[in-house]
Amino acid sequence: MDQSMRDTFAKRAVQLREYIFSQPTHQFKNNPWAVAHAIDEFAETHGHMMIFNEKKLQVAQAQLAAQQPAPRTILEFGAFVGKSAIAWGAILRDIYGEKVPEDVHVYTFELDPQMVLLARELIQLAGIHDLVHVLEGPASESLQKLHREGKVSSVDMAFFDHWEKYxxxxxxxxEDLNLFRTGSLAIADNTDFPGAPDYLKYVKAGGKGTAGSVKYESRSFETESRPGKPSVVEVSTVVATE
Ligand SMILES: C[S@@+](CC[C@H](N)C(=O)[O-])C[C@H]1O[C@@H](n2cnc3c(N)ncnc32)[C@H](O)[C@@H]1O
Structure with missing residues (x-):
């Protein structure tokens, strides 16, 4: 992404903050869906926001709701303002009810310190700060740290929505950290545009294809969208880990 796009998104994030906090906050407190929907509404009315849209989210939500055993650890690559991270928190609350078990977590990774602050603020407002954690820095480094510290030993869903080359x-x-189990999900946005051809080729081929490697079954879900807009969500299910 070029600098002018970055500046546009940074400005829009500031406007989003004003938009949310200019409204009575009681409607958002402890209500992650209300915060997520308000971010969507802002994106609809104030310009494009590079967030995982409602239709795509419904595809992922159906996958998570059907997952057995129920998801306990979600990794998100690319938090931006925290919209999809808040939605994962809301989905986990729908699955478990208000009392989500203490070992259920969403870890979302973000490079941009300004976005980290805003995402944390919105997560706090939604009342899910015990459930959803924003880690600043390159995703790969944050994940290795979580693993080293013993905070993540298994992953039920990994959501890829950062820069596609990663x-x-x-x-x-x-895979190298042995975090997937049979039934884990890898969900990826933007595989149609801007596209992640090496990722897509890999999951469509079922993985590395060597003895003992993780195997996937992968499906491209086409969602309704405005003409010319990206519409595909790639859902890859781990069918074997050895
Ligand atoms: C498309 S946005 C994420 C949108 C968010 N998932 C949502 O739907 O609300 C992509 C974000 O990924 C971040 N990013 C890109 N590469 C990254 C990396 N290697 N590690 C962490 N964050 C990264 C960018 O700074 C940007 O904010």
């Missing part, structure tokens, strides 16, 4: 190396890092 999708495949970060998926392979999860």
């Amino acid at each position: 999708y495949l190396p970060d998926l392979q890092l999860i």
Whole structure:
């Protein structure tokens, strides 16, 4: 992404903050869906926001709701303002009810310190700061640290929505750390545009294809979108880990 796009998104993030906090906050407190929907509404009315849209989110939500055993650890690559991270928190609350078990977590990774602050603020407002954690810095470094510290030993869903060149190396890092189980999900946005051809080729081929490697079954879900807009969510399910 070029500098002018970065500046536009940074400005829009500041406007989003004003938009949310200019409204009565009681409607958002302890209500992650209300915060997520308000971010969507802002994106609809104030310009494009590079967030995982509602239709795509529904595809991922259906996958998570059907997952057995129920998801306990979600990794998100690319937090931006925290919209999809807040939605994962809301989905986990829908699955478990208000009392989400203490060992259920969403870890979301973000490079941009300004976005980290805003995402944390919105997560706090939504009342899910015990559940959703924003880690600043390159995703691969944060994930290795979480693993080293024993905070993440298994991953139920990994969501790839950062810069596309990192999708495949970060998926392979999860494999190298032995974090997937049979039934784990790798969900990726933007595989149609701007596209992540090496990632797509890899998951469509079922993985590395060597003895003992993680094997995937992968499906491209086409969602409704405005003409010319990206519409595909790639859902890859781990069918074997050895
Ligand atoms: C498309 S946005 C994420 C949108 C977010 N998932 C949502 O739907 O609300 C991509 C974000 O990934 C971040 N990013 C890109 N590469 C990264 C990396 N290697 N590690 C951590 N964050 C990264 C960017 O700074 C940007 O904020």
